[in-house]
Amino acid sequence: MSLPLAKMPRAVIFDLDGTLVDSARDLHAAANVMLARLGRDRLELGQITKFVGNGIPKLVERCLTATGGSDGAVLDHALARFFDAYNAAPSAHTVPYPGVLASLDALAEAGCVLGVCTNKAEGPTVQILEALGMASKFSAVVGGDTLDAMKPDPAPLLLCLDRLNTPAADALFVGDSEIDAATARAAGLPFALFTRGYRKSPVESFETAFAFDEFSRLAPFVLGTTRAA
Helix, strand or coil, X not given: CECCCCCCCCEEEECCECCCXXXXXXXXXXXXXXXXXXXXXXXXXXXXXXXXXXXXXXXXHHHXXXXXXXXXXXXXXXXXXXXXXXXHXXXXXXXXXXXXXXXXXXXXXXXXXEXXXXXXXXXXHHXXXXXXXXXXXXXXXXXXXXXXXXXXXXXXXXXXXXXCCCCHHHEEEEECCHHHHHHHHHHCCCEXXXXXXXXXXXXXXXXXXXXECCHHHHHHHHCCCCCCC
């Protein structure tokens, strides 16, 4: 369902994985290193992609469930092995989606302030943004470990708004998943859905201000030259 923006937002906040960047291959590689060290079978890329969205601990838990089960001790050990592998090279195969950099530049040139709110830990998030030449474009970055709460709890998104000195009424949240949509709704922000990310539900099931499959369409929409049908 389309819910058009009432006015051009002052701030645009983005999810990271599946929205700004396609990171599934790096997550897949780290997960399979972890599973190999536990003596478990590897998982395919498509399986790992379905596990993305609720942060690394939940991804690891889902990997363990899919390969024989887990308890607290196994999960703690597996998390350590995953982070060893992932933190060593979080951006080896991660790339921005086409048009992301140009879109960010267009929004910034028009006066929008930009932020990132993700369930990925803040350290790897900043490392990825720096490696891809994107870090300087964002005035605030909130990760999954910045607070005790993670999306879909609205607290991280509200913190990002606070750091951008922008009320919810003057902002837009851009994401790719059910979790992002729920977070935007809980925080009182309009939501724009990038449809090529890691969502599990049909596009039609989302309440959005805008749904787009190419980043070249985002800035014109935000700047008011196009509107969702």
